[in-house]
Amino acid sequence: MPAIIELRDVTKTYKLGDETLNAVDGISLSIQTGDFVAITGASGSGKTTLANIIGGLDRPTGGSVMVDGNDLSKLRDRKLSDYRNQHIGFVFQSFNLQGTQTALENVTLPLVFARVKSKARKQRATECLQAVGLGDRLKHKPSQLSGGQRQRVAIARALAVKPNIIIADEPTGNLDSQHGDEIIKLLRDLNKQGITLIIITHDMNIARQAGRIVQVRDGKVRA
Amino acid sequence: MRLVDYISLALRNITRRKLRSALTIFAIVIGATSVTIMLTIVFSAKGFINDQFEQNGTFQQVQVSPQTDINWGNGSGQNCNSSDCVKLTQALINKLAKLPHVIGIARQTQPYNFDGLFYGSKKLKLNQVVAYDANGIIDNHMLAGRDITQSDGNGVLTITSDYADGLGFKNNYQALIGKTVKLHTQGYYSGVGSDPVGRQQYMQTHCQNMGPGQNCELPSVQITGKVVGIADANGLTNSSGYTVRVPLSWARGMEENQDYGPARTSGDYCRNMPGPCMPPNVLTVTDELALNGYSSLIVKVDNATNAAAVAQNIRGTFKIGAADAETAIKQQLSVFNIVGIILGGLGGIALIVAAVGVINTMVMSILERTREIGVMRAVGARRSAISRLFTFEASLLGMAGGILGVLIGYGLTLIGNPILNHQLKGNNIGSSNILSLPIWLVITVIAGTTVIGMLAGLYPARKAAKLDPVEALHYE
Numbered sequence: 001m002p003a004i005i006e007l008r009d010v011t012k013t014y015k016l017g018d019e020t021l022n023a024v025d026g027i028s029l030s031i032q033t034g035d036f037v038a039i040t041g042a043s044g045s046g047k048t049t050l051a052n053i054i055g056g057l058d059r060p061t062g063g064s065v066m067v068d069g070n071d072l073s074k075l076r077d078r079k080l081s082d083y084r085n086q087h088i089g090f091v092f093q094s095f096n097l098q099g100t101q102t103a104l105e106n107v108t109l110p111l112v113f114a115r116v117k118s119k120a121r122k123q124r125a126t127e128c129l130q131a132v133g134l135g136d137r138l139k140h141k142p143s144q145l146s147g148g149q150r151q152r153v154a155i156a157r158a159l160a161v162k163p164n165i166i167i168a169d170e171p172t173g174n175l176d177s178q179h180g181d182e183i184i185k186l187l188r189d190l191n192k193q194g195i196t197l198i199i200i201t202h203d204m205n206i207a208r209q210a211g212r213i214v215q216v217r218d219g220k221v222r223a
Numbered sequence: 224m225r226l227v228d229y230i231s232l233a234l235r236n237i238t239r240r241k242l243r244s245a246l247t248i249f250a251i252v253i254g255a256t257s258v259t260i261m262l263t264i265v266f267s268a269k270g271f272i273n274d275q276f277e278q279n280g281t282f283q284q285v286q287v288s289p290q291t292d293i294n295w296g297n298g299s300g301q302n303c304n305s306s307d308c309v310k311l312t313q314a315l316i317n318k319l320a321k322l323p324h325v326i327g328i329a330r331q332t333q334p335y336n337f338d339g340l341f342y343g344s345k346k347l348k349l350n351q352v353v354a355y356d357a358n359g360i361i362d363n364h365m366l367a368g369r370d371i372t373q374s375d376g377n378g379v380l381t382i383t384s385d386y387a388d389g390l391g392f393k394n395n396y397q398a399l400i401g402k403t404v405k406l407h408t409q410g411y412y413s414g415v416g417s418d419p420v421g422r423q424q425y426m427q428t429h430c431q432n433m434g435p436g437q438n439c440e441l442p443s444v445q446i447t448g449k450v451v452g453i454a455d456a457n458g459l460t461n462s463s464g465y466t467v468r469v470p471l472s473w474a475r476g477m478e479e480n481q482d483y484g485p486a487r488t489s490g491d492y493c494r495n496m497p498g499p500c501m502p503p504n505v506l507t508v509t510d511e512l513a514l515n516g517y518s519s520l521i522v523k524v525d526n527a528t529n530a531a532a533v534a535q536n537i538r539g540t541f542k543i544g545a546a547d548a549e550t551a552i553k554q555q556l557s558v559f560n561i562v563g564i565i566l567g568g569l570g571g572i573a574l575i576v577a578a579v580g581v582i583n584t585m586v587m588s589i590l591e592r593t594r595e596i597g598v599m600r601a602v603g604a605r606r607s608a609i610s611r612l613f614t615f616e617a618s619l620l621g622m623a624g625g626i627l628g629v630l631i632g633y634g635l636t637l638i639g640n641p642i643l644n645h646q647l648k649g650n651n652i653g654s655s656n657i658l659s660l661p662i663w664l665v666i667t668v669i670a671g672t673t674v675i676g677m678l679a680g681l682y683p684a685r686k687a688a689k690l691d692p693v694e695a696l697h698y699e
């Protein structure tokens with residue numbers, strides 16, 4: 001099976017005054033279509049930075065990130081944005097929903113940038129919310145939903161444009177274990193449907209469910 | 224991202240923060256209103272002048288009065304009574320007629336001693352009786368019957384529609400044509416139609432034995448006239464409202480002093496008579512109009528462009544008042560232009576302040592929405608989309624301000640027009656509703672504020688677009 005993501009010697013360096021900090025320090029990694037990868041490591045080890053680089057949200061300082069033969073590190077903003085829009089679904093620890101908008105409107109957002117028409121958008125967003133078990137919460141604002149429900153809205157939003165890859169950065173971090181388990185189950189189901197899943201987690205119970213664990217330490221992958 | 228989505232998202236963000244948006248728009252509204260009014264005034268005034276040049280020859284006229292300090296429209300009815308004014312006598316008129324560019328003169332007078340217009344049992348207060356040459360220089364719009372002609376003499380008159388309405392002939396003017404009305408005046412009236420002999424006898428029998436301080440009341444006099452025409456009160460060129468017009472020859476008679484009493488030569492008569500001498504009474508008729516001159520003249524010039532020069536020439540040569548409509552209107556316009564410049568300046572300043580307000584609002588809004596921008600970027604918004612979104616928002620603020628400003632400006636023209644109409648009518652200028660908002664002005668103002676909003680939005684929009692997605696997502 002061909003690797004859909006191929007990282008080679010990826011580095012991300014932050015300059016803080018005189019000091020330089022290698023948040024990602026020469027990571028090479030390949031992820032296959034349909035993989036379920038768990039990224040673990042201590043706080044500050046560089047997991048989020050790595051995931052953001054894979055998701056096209058951040059650019060590496062060095063190395064290359066090949067996706068479908070394109071090097072993400074060389075793409076212009078326009079193409080990189082389209083890549084995020086078309087291929088990636090992000091799920092964040094803090095949900096990152098728009099508080100003033102309904103669940104349906106939140107899920108609609110990626111479709112707006114995909115130039116999908118209003119009617120088709122609503123239809124697709126409804127589908128996605130139904131898929132995460134929130135078919136009866138379309139008009140609810142995030143503040144009217146529980147933490148687990150909010151994260152499910154976020155997953156529905158990540159699903160909206162039918163991405164190949166879902167990157168979930170500590171998706172259960174703000175949830176109790178019961179709701180956390182529900183979310184992980186939901187993500188695993190998506191992975192079973194063929195979506196490549198990258199989960200960052202501290203929870204070894206979750207990591208163990210993954211087909212592959214990538215341990216990060218000081219910006220490097222531990223062999 | 225599709226255009227409708229930009230607009231609906233931008234609209235949504237504006238309406239989300241109603242108070243802040245309203246305050247931001249408020250400044251734009253002030254600017255837009257000022258600019259709208261400025262443009263309306265300046266262009267309406269210009270259009271008004273152009274119209275006037277084409278209209279009913281007013282601009283070909285110079286109004287001449289014995290009073291030297293007159294403006295167009297208020298120069299009539301000022302008879303020369305004091306010694307320091309020059310009388311508008313026939314001799315003077317003959318000289319005026321020979322001036323270059325002068326092609327005709329209408330002499331005007333106002334027999335001022337009538338106070339009532341009676342028809343049957345109806346009695347109306349009479350404001351003014353006017354008379355002028357029926358030589359076509361002063362043109363009236365007749366609603367029924369005909370205007371006074373040069374061959375008309377005593378006992379013929381026209382009244383304005385206001386009077387016809389007052390006499391109960393509204394919508395039925397034709398029925399009043401040929402009817403006889405009475406002009407009422409006090410007993411001391413000594414013009415044509417009075418009874419000098421009867422008056423003299425009445426005074427001898429009733430007033431002789433009166434004590435000091437007592438007034439001798441003479442019985443009032445009514446003279447009759449036949450209505451030959453109803454003039455449109457709104458279309459009068461040289462007089463306004465409630466007006467009765469009589470032929471100039473009759474007016475001359477009205478102003479006559481017909482006196483029956485001891486002959487002025489009685490001194491001679493009694494010289495060789497011994498004892499008490501009773502000279503015989505004789506009738507003396509004095510042509511007061513010829514003596515005192517006309518109250519005003521309308522001098523017609525060959526071309527409207529010469530009116531101002533002719534007026535100046537008359538003022539300089541004869542030391543009498545002369546006014547032309549164009550100069551008067553230009554004076555009025557200069558007021559408009561000053562108002563326009565002040566409003567334009569105010570509007571400009573307001574718009575600059577408004578633009579700063581838009582920048583401020585947008586920068587604040589971007590700070591508040593940093594995380595939201597991060598989310599949009601994460602789900603695939605391009606930099607250009609973020610930039611456009613905020614530019615749209617700022618443009619919409621500008622557009623809303625422009626639309627409201629134009630609406631308020633339009634409302635003000637609705638208020639301003641009646642006021643101006645009143646003023647113009649007072650100056651005997653037959654134009655009305657001169658303030659108008661052409662569609663191009665509406666479009667220009669709205670487009671202008673939209674562009675100002677857009678320009679003000681450029682910097683904040685750029686700032687928003689340049690936000691790093693990762694940092695934006697973690698912004699607290």
Ligand SMILES: Nc1ncnc2c1ncn2[C@@H]1O[C@H](COP(=O)(O)OP(=O)(O)OP(=O)(O)O)[C@@H](O)[C@H]1O
Nearest residue numbers: 014016021023041042043044045046047048049050
């Ligand atoms: N914008 C930045 N500027 C400077 N340093 C940064 C920046 N972003 C991240 N870092 C540093 O890079 C390192 C890796 O950060 P990262 O967020 O990837 O860690 P993490 O493994 O996700 O940690 P956690 O488990 O706490 O989320 C940290 O030491 C962090 O302080």
Ligand SMILES: [Mg+2]
Nearest residue numbers: 047048049169
């Ligand atoms: Mg992290």
